Amino acid sequence: xxxxxxxxxxxxxxxxxxxxxxAGRRKEWxxxxxxxxxxxxxxxxxxxxxxxxxxxGKDTHHRLYYGRRGTPTQWSxxxxxxxxxxxxxxxxxxxxxxxxxxxxxxxVLSPGDELLLVDSAYDPTRGQAMQLLKRFGITTxxxxxxxxxxxxxxxxxxxxxxxxxxxxxxxFEVQDVPAIVAVAKAHGLVTLLDNxxxxxxxxxxxxxxxxxxxxxxxxxxxxxxxxxxxxxxxAPGHFARLRDMSFQLGQVASPDDSWLAxxxxxxxxxxxxxxxxxxxxxxxxxxxxxxxxxxxxxxxPSCPGHALWARDFKGSSGLFSFVxxxxxxxxxxxxxxxxxxFGIGYSWGGFESLAIPADPARIRTAAPxxxxxxxxxxxxxxxxxxxxxxxxxxxxxxxxxLA
Numbered sequence: 001x002x003x004x005x006x007x008x009x010x011x012x013x014x015x016x017x018x019x020x021x022x023a024g025r026r027k028e029w030x031x032x033x034x035x036x037x038x039x040x041x042x043x044x045x046x047x048x049x050x051x052x053x054x055x056x057g058k059d060t061h062h063r064l065y066y067g068r069r070g071t072p073t074q075w076s077x078x079x080x081x082x083x084x085x086x087x088x089x090x091x092x093x094x095x096x097x098x099x100x101x102x103x104x105x106x107x108v109l110s111p112g113d114e115l116l117l118v119d120s121a122y123d124p125t126r127g128q129a130m131q132l133l134k135r136f137g138i139t140t141x142x143x144x145x146x147x148x149x150x151x152x153x154x155x156x157x158x159x160x161x162x163x164x165x166x167x168x169x170x171x172f173e174v175q176d177v178p179a180i181v182a183v184a185k186a187h188g189l190v191t192l193l194d195n196x197x198x199x200x201x202x203x204x205x206x207x208x209x210x211x212x213x214x215x216x217x218x219x220x221x222x223x224x225x226x227x228x229x230x231x232x233x234x235a236p237g238h239f240a241r242l243r244d245m246s247f248q249l250g251q252v253a254s255p256d257d258s259w260l261a262x263x264x265x266x267x268x269x270x271x272x273x274x275x276x277x278x279x280x281x282x283x284x285x286x287x288x289x290x291x292x293x294x295x296x297x298x299x300x301p302s303c304p305g306h307a308l309w310a311r312d313f314k315g316s317s318g319l320f321s322f323v324x325x326x327x328x329x330x331x332x333x334x335x336x337x338x339x340x341x342f343g344i345g346y347s348w349g350g351f352e353s354l355a356i357p358a359d360p361a362r363i364r365t366a367a368p369x370x371x372x373x374x375x376x377x378x379x380x381x382x383x384x385x386x387x388x389x390x391x392x393x394x395x396x397x398x399x400x401x402l403a
Contacts, residue, residue, distance in 0.1 A: 016201045017269040024080025024262060029072045038259045039071035069247070073255040077262045081215070081231050084200040086207045091233040092246050093253035097196065097216025098124045100230030102132065104212045105163070107245040108190045108238075111137035114158040118175065119366040120145040120168025122194060126363060129163075144367035146305060148176035152183045159187070164210075165194040166203075167305065170358045170377060171369070172296040172320060174305030177312065181209035190238070196220070196349075200233075201269060202315040211235045212242065219349025220317065223264040223271055227257045271351070271382065275318030278388070279380040285389050286322050291396045291403070293372035294323040318380040319348050321358050324373035327403035332357055332374040335399040341383055341391040348379035353388055355379075355395075 014022070029036045044064045046052040055065055062075050070078075070093075078091040085091075094100040105128065109115060117129050119142045129140035143154055145168055162184050166175035177193065184191045195205045196216045205213035215221060217229040230253075234242050283297040294302065297320035298309040309316070324332060336344060342355040358375040361368060380388065 019084060020080075020201070020265050020267075020269050023083045023265070024076040024078075026076070026079065029076035029079070036073055036076040036259065036262060038255050039073045040067075040255050041071050042067035068250065068252045070252065071255055073262075074253055074258045077253075077258045077265070078231070080262065080265060081200075081217075081221075081233055084204075085213065085233045086204055087235065088206040088213075088233045089236045090239040090243075091231050092239075092242055092251070093217075093258060094230035094232070094246070094251050095253055095257075096228045097214070097218055097230035098128075099251060100214050100216070100232050101125055101194065102128055103246045103249055103251055104192055104214055104232045104242065105129075105133065105161070106136075106249070107242045108161045108192070108212070109133065109136075109138045110160075112158060113138050113160040114156060115140045116151065116154055116159060116162045117142055118145050118163060118165050118168065119143060119364055120171050120173050120360075121163065121165045122169050123363055125163070125165070125194065142366035145173035145175050146367070147180075149179040149183055151180055152187075155183070155187050155189070159189060161190040161192060163192045163194075167197055167298045167303075167309070169194075169197065169319065170321060170360045170375070172298055172303055174298050174303070174309040174313075176305075176308050177203075177205070177208055177210065185209065197317055197319055198313060198315075199268065199272065199317070201272060202313050202317065206233060206235050208312070209235075211238050216349075217261050218347060220268055220272060220275075221265050221349075222261050223268060223350060224260075225347065225350030225352065227260045227264075229253055229257050229261050272315065272317060274382055275380060276315050278382075278385040279318040279320060279378075280316065281385045282378070282380055282388055282392070283320055283322075286392070289396060291325055291327075291399055292322050293325040296321040296323065296375075317349075319377070320380075321375050321377045323371045323375055324399065324403070326373045327399060329357075329374065331399050331402040332376060334402050335395040336376065338395045338398040339391050340394075341388055342378070342395075350379075351382045353379060353381035353383055 081091040082088045190211045192212045193205050193210045195213045213233050215231045283295050286292045287295050299316040336355050342353045358377040
């Protein structure tokens with residue numbers, strides 16, 4: 001769905017930092033300006049009734065038709081995200097990551113179908129499966145994130161799709177995505193992946209065989225904690241159904257939010273590099289602390305699925321968890337409440353560091369795991385890691401006082 005003849009479509013052999021700078025900046029989107037302008041529109045005017053009727057019968061992808069179908073502002077960002085996924089057909093934008101997940105699932109599932117959903121999935125994804133999909137007569141079976149090719153044993157006559165999240169956003173198990181994709185293709189199933197943690201820069205999902213790859217662009221694409229946005233990028237043969245379902249659902253991303261995401265995208269490669277460096281430094285420091293029983297960071301050999309991360313990923317981002325060595329809810333709360341540089345709040349991927357309590361036991365069903373103590377999830381932002389370590393040291397002292 002994307003015309004690759006324009007000189008602003010990035011060569012996919014270029015480096016990541018170059019691609020995110022060049023992506024989506026076709027002259028037809030920018031009009032010769034460095035950044036694509038903000039096109040706000042609801043009504044599109046036509047020259048005549050004949051012109052209006054002629055346009056109504058045409059494919060409106062990348063064509064002005066009605067504001068809900070998008071403008072060059074949204075198309076530019078979608079085009080950029082597509083170009084970051086080698087082999088992808090096209091991308092659709094949504095007002096949030098959760099909206100993107102819902103549209104992707106509804107585009108591939110029908111009443112009577114079964115979904116296989118990884119047990120380490122983002123809580124709202126589980127909620128959609130157990131509420132929204134259930135209302136439509138779609139059943140869900142949860143599976144162990146480390147199942148790999150063994151997922152073949154769960155496939156039944158009603159199974160139509162496999163949803164992955166790698167790594168899981170609380171406990172960070174890394175899935176064997178290529179093995180699961182191979183099984184899915186052998187059985188004619190559609191694969192979906194929430195790739196928000198790695199982004200296409202660290203895990204090119206379409207290239208790995210995934211059919212629909214989902215981003216909460218709110219996180220690393222935007223990068224500044226000020227926009228809600230989601231995206232689904234489709235492999236060839238999967239976009240038309242996704243687009244049609246999204247049109248029927250009335251999904252549209254704001255042009256202002258799309259413009260902010262396009263601006264954030266330009267620095268995503270350099271931001272991810274810093275998030276990675278700082279998070280690894282802090283994760284390794286936490287490993288040596290007596291108050292910490294375990295650090296759940298995919299780039300550490302102790303993390304479940306680390307060998308798969310080392311095989312398949314180009315890097316790691318700023319989100320990980322650590323397990324406290326004993327203690328209770330009050331001790332964990334004291335740790336987090338004592339922190340000055342870590343905000344307490346949902347989401348992640350912005351420039352600022354965050355800390356929240358993580359409680360996977362309340363949602364895990366297929367592969368529950370016992371931990372030595374409560375979990376804390378950190379997002380490591382762009383602050384000086386030495387300052388963040390000093391802040392965590394104060395928090396751990398408050399934990400010790402109550403543990």
